[in-house]
Every structure is written in structure tokens, then in C-alpha cells.
Amino acid sequence: MNDAAKRCGFIAVLGQPNAGKSTLVNAFVGSKVSIVSPKVQTTRRRILGLTIHEQTQLIFVDTPGIFTPKRSLEKSMVKTALEARQGADKVLLIVDARQKSFEASFAVLKQLGEHQSIVLVLNKIDLIDRQRLLAIIQKFQAFPQISDTFMISALTGEGVSDLLQWLAVRMPQSPWLYPEDQMTDLPLRLWAAEITREQLVLQLEHELPYETYVETETWENFENGSVKIQQAVVVARLAQKGIILGRQGQRIKAISQRARIEMEKHLGHPVHLFLFVKVTDDWMDKPHLLREAGILDS
Structure with a gap:
């Protein structure tokens, strides 16, 4: 064109x-x-x-x-x-x-x-x-x-x-700024973290501590097209860890399963997702941690 x-x-x-x-x-x-x-x-x-x-x-x-x-x-x-x-x-x-x-x-x-x-x-x-x-x-x-x-x-x-x-019809005349097949500017690591956070919100509802975010720590692609993703669910206090894990780890297992299915649907290939919970005290009030979470600009 x-x-x-x-x-x-x-x-x-x-x-x-x-x-x-x-x-x-x-x-x-x-x-x-x-x-x-x-x-x-x-x-x-x-x-x-x-x-x-x-x-x-x-x-x-x-x-x-x-x-x-x-x-x-x-x-x-x-x-x-x-x-x-x-x-x-x-x-x-x-x-x-x-x-x-x-x-x-x-x-x-x-x-x-x-x-x-x-x-x-x-x-x-x-x-x-x-x-x-x-x-x-x-x-x-x-x-x-x-x-x-x-x-x-x-x-x-x-x-x-x-x-x-x-x-x-009201946008200015201009070359396109992104490739035609690109749907978002969000890097895959951040996108995958958001997918997992969505499941945390949906499955925990009012139990979910507001001081919770997800960080994709490792992303490994394999020759068969599958990907291995390891993510940390970060909470602000030790007492919140049990809420995420659930009894005998059943809650975080269910969250991981639903997030994996959602990722596979959009990525189009198998996903091996591993979640663990990490405690970082009062991260919401620390600008450098907000930047690491992708919330605050560098």
C-alpha cells in the first residue's frame, strides 16, 4: 500500500x-x-x-x-x-x-x-x-x-x-508506526505476567492482596516450539503468601493451569508455566520496584 x-x-x-x-x-x-x-x-x-x-x-x-x-x-x-x-x-x-x-x-x-x-x-x-x-x-x-x-x-x-x-477516517495521514501483524507494544514477558495476574484477580477476587504483582523471571524457547516460563507472584507481606498458595498449594496450581491455557490460546504453542510466591516488603512504595514491575516509567 x-x-x-x-x-x-x-x-x-x-x-x-x-x-x-x-x-x-x-x-x-x-x-x-x-x-x-x-x-x-x-x-x-x-x-x-x-x-x-x-x-x-x-x-x-x-x-x-x-x-x-x-x-x-x-x-x-x-x-x-x-x-x-x-x-x-x-x-x-x-x-x-x-x-x-x-x-x-x-x-x-x-x-x-x-x-x-x-x-x-x-x-x-x-x-x-x-x-x-x-x-x-x-x-x-x-x-x-x-x-x-x-x-x-x-x-x-x-x-x-x-x-x-x-x-x-479522522486519524492524520501518516505511515504506520508498527508492523501490520503487531497487536500490542507490551513485551511478551510483561504480557505473560499480566495474563497470570488476571487469573489471580479472577480466582481470588476479594481475597487477593492489593499489593500483588507478577514478574516473569525466565523465558526459555525450545526447538519444538514450546516455551518454559517461570514467574514470581510478588506480595508485600509474609502473611499474604498463604492466600496465594492455598491449602497444600492447590490454589496456585489452579491459577497456573488457567494462565497456561490462556497463554497457549494466544501464543499458539505449548507453554510450561511454573509459579512461586516471593515476599518483597512494601514494594508499592518503592519507585525502583514499581519500575521493575513495569508500572513506573524509567
């Missing part, structure tokens, strides 16, 4: 925790590049999801949810989210349309500033009636930075292709 006909641009995907940002990015890309769970603040780092639509390469910047931070980890997450809009060609504000109050979303708009053009994306519309949707749109129209509004369901796909098409 002639570079002169190509378009390429960045779209920042912002919103509160659990608004459906990662689900939407995965729907755009057509594959899992960002982990998803019902637990708030699942996304901790900026992740790029890449897709091609006709002559346009769209680069979606999935971000942590915007909320009131307290600890170093939370502050770095919110800072990452707010900085994502810098240099973006379009900024999407994803809003869970089921909320009873939208004050937190209004607060996000105020943080972004009056001069930031925002595309409002009301998500989860399959779960509420149209009359309520119209009332919600009216509330957001009070903010002059809202340039356009879309109603979608990232989970069912309703409205997603229309939004993708709309974005594609």
Missing part, C-alpha cells in the same frame, strides 16, 4: 476504574492485549492496543482508571492515565452508563480541562433503557469539551464497529 494513502494515529482511552476501557480496547484489537476483571484498578500500566482498519492503523492507549490516589502505586497509575492524552489524536472518555451518579466522571472531565476535546463513549448500554441514555447524554452536554457522543456495549460489540470507523 502506498504510504501516501495511509493514516495512523493515537487514541487515549480514559475513564474511571471498571468503566470497560480494557474490554473496549480488546474488542477493537480483536485479541486480548489488556487483562479484564470485575475488580477495580486491574489495569496498572499504559498498554497500547494496535489494529488496522482499511488504510488506517489505530493505536489505542489503554490506561489505568482515574480515581483519588493515596499510595505511590496509585499515584503513578493516575499520573499515567492523565498523561496519556498528551499527543493523542483523539481522547475517549469511557463511562459506565449504569451508574446512579456521574459526579466522578464529571470530576474526570474537570481534571482534563476545558480545552481538551473529548469523545464521550457511554458503555454497557445493553443493560439500561434508551430513555435513561438520553437523560445521561443531556447531563454530559453541559461540558463544552464533549465534541461527540457514542453509545456502545464493549462486551457485546454493539456500536463498536461504528466507533472504530469514525475514528479511522
Whole structure:
């Protein structure tokens, strides 16, 4: 394809925790590049999801949810989210349309500033009636930075292709910045760590200590196409270790099995996954450990 006909641009995907940002990015890309769970603040780092639509390469910047931070980890997450809009060609504000109050979303708009053009994306519309949707749109129209509004369901796909098409024709003319077959900028080691962390969140739910991350320590490829991966599940206190391991190690075994299946599905070859638990005191408040976890920029 002639570079002169190509378009390429960045779209920042912002919103509160659990608004459906990662689900939407995965729907755009057509594959899992960002982990998803019902637990708030699942996304901790900026992740790029890449897709091609006709002559346009769209680069979606999935971000942590915007909320009131307290600890170093939370502050770095919110800072990452707010900085994502810098240099973006379009900024999407994803809003869970089921909320009873939208004050937190209004607060996000105020943080972004009056001069930031925002595309409002009301998500989860399959779960509420149209009359309520119209009332919600009216509330957001009070903010002059809202340039356009879309109603979608990232989970069912309703409205997603229309939004993708709309974005594609509005990206600037530019050569593509990534290979056509690349779906994310996340290195495989970090991606695999995220897949395991997703299973921790899904299987432990409210039992999962917030001070938990996964580190891929070794990655070994074999001639038959299989890969051996060793990962550390890092917790902040010794008392949390037993929660991850479970009785006689059954819980971590189940987590490993589900993560391995998920990795094999996306990698397309056998995976031998080995997990162990490591204790690192108060890692969330140590910038050098946040950088090692891929959460804080170097």
C-alpha cells in the first residue's frame, strides 16, 4: 500500500476504574492485549492496543482508571492515565452508563480541562433503557469539551464497529508506526505476567492482596516450539503468601493451569508455566520496584 494513502494515529482511552476501557480496547484489537476483571484498578500500566482498519492503523492507549490516589502505586497509575492524552489524536472518555451518579466522571472531565476535546463513549448500554441514555447524554452536554457522543456495549460489540470507523477516517495521514501483524507494544514477558495476574484477580477476587504483582523471571524457547516460563507472584507481606498458595498449594496450581491455557490460546504453542510466591516488603512504595514491575516509567 502506498504510504501516501495511509493514516495512523493515537487514541487515549480514559475513564474511571471498571468503566470497560480494557474490554473496549480488546474488542477493537480483536485479541486480548489488556487483562479484564470485575475488580477495580486491574489495569496498572499504559498498554497500547494496535489494529488496522482499511488504510488506517489505530493505536489505542489503554490506561489505568482515574480515581483519588493515596499510595505511590496509585499515584503513578493516575499520573499515567492523565498523561496519556498528551499527543493523542483523539481522547475517549469511557463511562459506565449504569451508574446512579456521574459526579466522578464529571470530576474526570474537570481534571482534563476545558480545552481538551473529548469523545464521550457511554458503555454497557445493553443493560439500561434508551430513555435513561438520553437523560445521561443531556447531563454530559453541559461540558463544552464533549465534541461527540457514542453509545456502545464493549462486551457485546454493539456500536463498536461504528466507533472504530469514525475514528479511522479522522486519524492524520501518516505511515504506520508498527508492523501490520503487531497487536500490542507490551513485551511478551510483561504480557505473560499480566495474563497470570488476571487469573489471580479472577480466582481470588476479594481475597487477593492489593499489593500483588507478577514478574516473569525466565523465558526459555525450545526447538519444538514450546516455551518454559517461570514467574514470581510478588506480595508485600509474609502473611499474604498463604492466600496465594492455598491449602497444600492447590490454589496456585489452579491459577497456573488457567494462565497456561490462556497463554497457549494466544501464543499458539505449548507453554510450561511454573509459579512461586516471593515476599518483597512494601514494594508499592518503592519507585525502583514499581519500575521493575513495569508500572513506573524509567
